[in-house]
Amino acid sequence: MNLFFAVLTPFLGAVLVAWASRFGRSHAAWAAGGVALTALAWLSPLLSQPFAGTTVVQRLEWMPSVGLDLVFRLDGLGLLFAGLILGIGLLVILYARYYLSERDSMGRLYAYLLLFMGSMLGVVLSENLIQLLIFWELTSLSSFLLIAYWREREMARMGARMALAITGAGGLALLGGILLLGEITGSYELSVILASGDLIRGHSLYLPTLILVLLGAFTKSAQFPFHFWLPHAMAAPTPVSAYLHSATMVKAGVFLLARLFPALSGTPEWSWLVGGAGLCTLLLGAVVALFKHDLKGLLAYSTISHLGLITLLFGIATPMAVVAGVFHIINHAIFKASLFMAAGIIDHETGTRDMRRMQGLWQFMPFTATLAMVAAASMAGVPLFNGFLSKEMLFVEASEMASQQSFGWLLPVTVTVAGIFAVAYSLRFIHDVFFGGKPLELPRTPHEPPRWMKVPVEVLVLLCLVVGLFPAQTVAPLLAVAAASTLQTALPEYNLAIWHGFNPALWMSVTALVGGVLLYLVRRPFSLLHDRFEGQLDARRLYNALLQGLMVIARRITALLDVGSLQRMVFVFIGFALLLGWMGWSGDRSVLTGSRPLLPVDAMSLLVTAVLTVISVAVVILHRQRFTALVLVGFVGLVVSLIFVKFSAPDLALTQLLVEVVTVVLLLLALYFLPQHSPVESHPLRRSRDGLLALLVGGGVGALAWAVLTRPHSSIGDFFLANSVSGGGGSNVVNVILVDFRGFDTLGEITVLALAGLAVYALLEKLHISGPSQNADGRDWNWDLHPVIMASFTRLLLPLALLVSVFILLRGHNLPGGGFIAGLVTAVALIMQYLANGVAWTHSRLSANMHPVVGVGLLIATLTGLGSFVFGYPFLTSTFGHMKWPLVGDFELASAMAFDLGVYLVVVGATLLILIHLGLMHGKEPVRGKGGH
Amino acid sequence: MEALLAFVIGLLTACGVYLALRGRTFPVVLGLTFISYAVNLFLFSMGRLSIGQPPVISVSANAYADPVPQALVLTAIVIGFAMTAFVIVLALKARADLGNDHVDGQN
Incomplete structure (x- = not known):
């Protein structure tokens, strides 16, 4: 049950935090932090289990009759992600407290953030795939709220809508993939699916399944050609970007790749699709990142590139590549979160994110600059920082692939080129911002941020260093369990060390570093070229065109069906119901009157029916005199309650009587504000047409009632009668x-x-x-x-x-x-x-x-x-x-x-x-x- | 007796449908009220008719009316009121915003 409560806590906490924010901004922050810690506390008794090699599965029977259970699972991979989600989540909560201005609602941000946190935890801790998908969709919805946090800004709304459309469409594809997986294996539970890899790969539905699942993963992880939503999502407040685009939202896609790796990988299709998308994304992201002038834009494309790197590693699909992929998930989460936070500090302190306007910030904020430099070095893959280790592992894998395929040499060349660009854009991030002259007309005079705003960055940068210097002593055990549970087999032999001797990977690293510096120095003409063609070649245009086309079609269909007149729609609706009723009637040869013995008619009932008929017809005739009609309707209601009295329904009679009173009072109160008379406006022909339809419908319903009333009947009511007392x-x-x-x-x-x-x-x-x-x-x-x-x-x-x-x-x-x-x-x-x-x-x-x-x-x-x-x-x-x-x-x-x-x-x-x-x-x-x- | 109830249900439906097809909000609301009566009676009649046999357990009774449709209709009556209230307030809102009480918002 601990896993269930760990996932539930942030959802409940979101409500709590929204309420706590009434008492002040710090209260909201404390409450949000407390919620994240509580979720962590629920997990803590189980933390040792994955390290002991056990997979915790906790089941909560929900609807056992249809085989629906809430099942949660904690293994190495889930543990790693839960740790990232909660750990970086805590840092983001602390950071956001100082980032948001007084005008912005603290409670709303934290509530959304916790909703998102809970959804992410649900994704990574689910055993059942349908359940995973529900949380997956919840991450799309809650990230929509987060991206659109500044809802008065058009860019924020547009970015949020685009993220939702792309990831939502991917979620739909993923649903299809999951249903196919369930169809193939006969179960939606991961323990079954992960063990039936051979069955799945050999199945005729393998390719459609793979494509659908990959669509889900690629849209979420912003892989080419679905990458374009991510830069637009930068309209979110920076703490949100730091959270969504380092450790969580976009990592959900690669999490899915890792999760289903044993079930789907190991085929040429997998290698080409996953590896291909990863390689394109890696290169594209790295190239574009160099030319972005917006700090967060640079980081966004860098994120795309690094996600491509991880995807590429899963595409290479050797056990060692998977270890490297999982390792890079960790490293990227750490350095990217800290870089986003640093970018947020710069934005916060200078009032701009345009790198062309800022330079020489070193003299104003040397401490922040140092932190950013460490993180950027890690992003560039400079030795002694954590990013270097996993990037080096990629270089090793790529160089080994070179000899195995024709055109295999393309792989190491491309990743080295991407590495060159990564070094160049990291250098630009540091040099353009902190060095190179004096700042130009900044909106504000920058200085170091408040003490506690720096703490989250310090923690993350420290991690970059510690992991980079002592990988074996720090991250190795976590990496081992996470990679082992991804592979579901024994781990390959590997050694997390900084120095591996003079091998091809080292030369690729050296090339990337030297080439990156050179590229940075000569980037000006390329940058001009990019600025000139920016927006010309953009998948967003395709997206917009598609969206507009869809809107046009939707509007046409709506216009076709909805003529904008309630009267006519109601007429069509009732007429159609009549038609359907008649069709059901005419197809069947059974008699109208059943065999049930009839109750005798008494004079009083006959009289009441006659009175009711007169009143009802009077209402129809006099309906233009609204007050009179209303009084008569009240009378009809009273007769209906008499009918209930007659036919053994005292409760109904009482209810009808009382409801009649309140209804008449209600309508009287309302009538005061409406015209007292209805004008005569419809054509006599129309009135007789309506009258004819009404008579037909009334006749049909009456006949139906007659047919039912005269038939014998048995009811589940007998059970209630027998068991009531x-x-x-x-x-x-x-x-x-x-x-x-x-x-x-x-x-x-x-x-x-x-x-x-x-x-x-x-x-x-x-x-x-x-x-x-x-x-x-x-x-x-x-x-x-x-x-x-x-x-x-x-x-x-x-x-x-x-x-x-x-x-x-x-x-x-x-x-x-x-x-x-x-x-x-x-x-x-x-x-x-x-x-x-x-x-x-x-x-x-x-x-x-x-x-x-x-x-x-x-x-x-x-x-x-x-x-x-x-x-x-x-x-x-x-x-x-x-x-x-x-x-x-x-x-x-x-x-x-x-x-x-x-x-x-x-x-x-x-x-x-x-x-x-x-x-x-x-x-x-x-x-x-x-x-x- | 069954014929009488079937007739009443048909009559209320016909009146309700005719009123629901009118062009002004108030008669439409009255029409919906009529249709609610008819639907409630129709649902109620699914348990067939019995006289003098309320579904209240007692030693002297030898048969009971079907309690299930009654339970269904009881809540339906109350919710019907809530629906009427919502629709009529919507009608007021339309009147206030559009300046007339035509169902299509135009005179």
Whole structure:
């Protein structure tokens, strides 16, 4: 369960942090840090297991009947990533506290950051691939929020949308790949899939599976040709970039490559696709990075290049290359996070990120400059820093590949060229920013950042050095378990040392270093060339064209289907339903009337039906006189409740009766703001067409009802009837179904009710509407309202009505009644006070703030459900018992009654919320008081 | 009796459909109310009709009406109210924003 809680903690923490930010910026930072530490604490008891060679798998049965479980897995690779996510996450949290300006919302950033952290942890700790995919999509969504953090900036919104579109499309492809994997192996669990590599590779669906999975990984890891979203994602605040583009978001793609390596690798297809994409990306990123003038742009393309490097290593697919790939994941995360943070400090202190404007910053911030230099040296692959080690391993692998394939020599040449560019852009990052003259008209005079803003960078730079100098003593054990769990086989022999003798790799390194310096010195003409053609050859153009095309098609289809007239759409909809009904009817040869014996008709029923017919037809004829029509509709509702009385449904009759009252009050309140009459505007032909359709639909529905009513029937109701008393402890079966057997449904329903109440409230909040100052007959409204006798009576009635509602609530489990009905009784009783005594009078005695009532009701209902977990039962299991009360005697107490209390409160709260706030709209009236006392 | 209820359901549906096809918001809301009545009765009738047999367990009763449709309809009635409230407030909003109460927002 620890893994489950480790993943859950950041999600819950996001809410906590959003709340904690009310108390101040530092509170939010402390809370966010605390959340990350808590997640780490959940993991800590398990940390030693991967080092002992065990893979921890923790299973939480979710829906065992359909084989859906929440399964988490911790092995070396998961451990490495979890460590990066939480470790760098903590540093980013600390850094962000000092980065954001006073105007930016601290809580929002941290909440998004924690959402993202939780999603990433879910990705790297999932055992089930479907589950992995869900977290994968969550990372896309939460990174969208993070990139668009400065939502008022157009670039941020555009960048976020592009990242979401690309990674979201990749996620869709990945879903396809995962489903195919499940189809091939018969399981979605990694332990099965990783062990069935031969089965997968030999399967006829191998290639489509591979391509779909790779699409997912490449889009996420910004591999060519999907790399273009990453530079646009730089519109995010720098702490976000430092987090997303060093250790997490973009690493999810290479994580997937590593995760599925044993299942998918080892074929020419894998080598060509993965290696090819990696090689292109490596070179392209490195070349473009040199010419970017934006600090973060340079880092973005450098990130693309390094991701290409990692992908290339997985594409080479020898065990040693995989070790190198995993190693570079670690190294890149460390130095890139620190470089982004350094870039953020520079941006923060100078107010610009344009390298053409800044130079000579060394004299203002020598300490930051030193830190950045170490990190940049690591990025360039200079010996003694960590980046050198994994890059050297790449050179070894590339030079060994050279002899194995025709055109194999291309590989070492290309990686060396990429290495030259990497050295050149790293040099540019340092030299252009910190040296070479005096800064030009900077917006601010730079100086060293606050103490604690430097700490995260110091920690990371220290790691660069320590790993670079003493790899065997520091990173080796972690690398070994991570690489072993990636390979799922024994590790190859290797030696993490700085000096390996005079081998080809060394000469490649030397070439890269010397060539990089030379390239930097002669870069000017190339840079001009790049500036001239920038934006000419850009995959973003293709993306935009595709997107626009899609929009055009979507608009055309919408225009084709939606004519912009509700009347016509409703007509088409109903007509189509009628057509479908008729088709179902005509295909079947069974008779309309079934064999069930009919109930005899009595005179009263006949009379009531006749009255109902007259009223309904009257509503249709008189519907233009809205007030009259409304009163008649109320009458129809009363007859419907009589029908429920007649046919053995006392609960329904009570509910219908009460709902009718509140509905009529509601519509009356609303009618005040609407015209009192509908104009005659539709053509007689149209009216007869509508009438014909209505008659056909009515006839069809009536015939359907007749067909069902006359057929024999057996129902699951028998089960509820048999078990209601013994299982639910109540004899009113309808109520027991609502609060016990199907309590979960009811919880959903009261949630909907609460949401509807809140939605109405939200709509009314911003509504500015004024009603007429005169009634339909042209007379002024009489504001001298509230007849004395009625007012006095309703005041007297109130306690009585409340007593009745309590009575109905309590007896509901055994006799008609319950939370819904009692809630409506209370609501009607309180509404009566408004009607009889006026808004002002009632308002001074009853708060209009019904949100807490709704909230408490939902909380009680949910807690009652959760309570059963404490006793080891599933959600919403109820219990009951009898107790003796003095005077009252034997009294039954069921936990479902607490649930019913929740229902009661939600019904009262939501109903009053709607009616009171609609009523208060009248209070806003400027005409109020006119006509006077 | 079944024929009477089937007739009532058909009648309420027909009135509801006709009103729902009108061009102004208020009659449409009334039409939706009618359709709610019809749908609730229709759902309720899926348990067939019985007289004098409420689904409340007691020693004297020998048969009960089907409680399942009743439980379904009970919440449907309450949610129907919430829906009506939402739609009518939406109608007010449309009136306030567009200056008329036509369902297509144009006079």
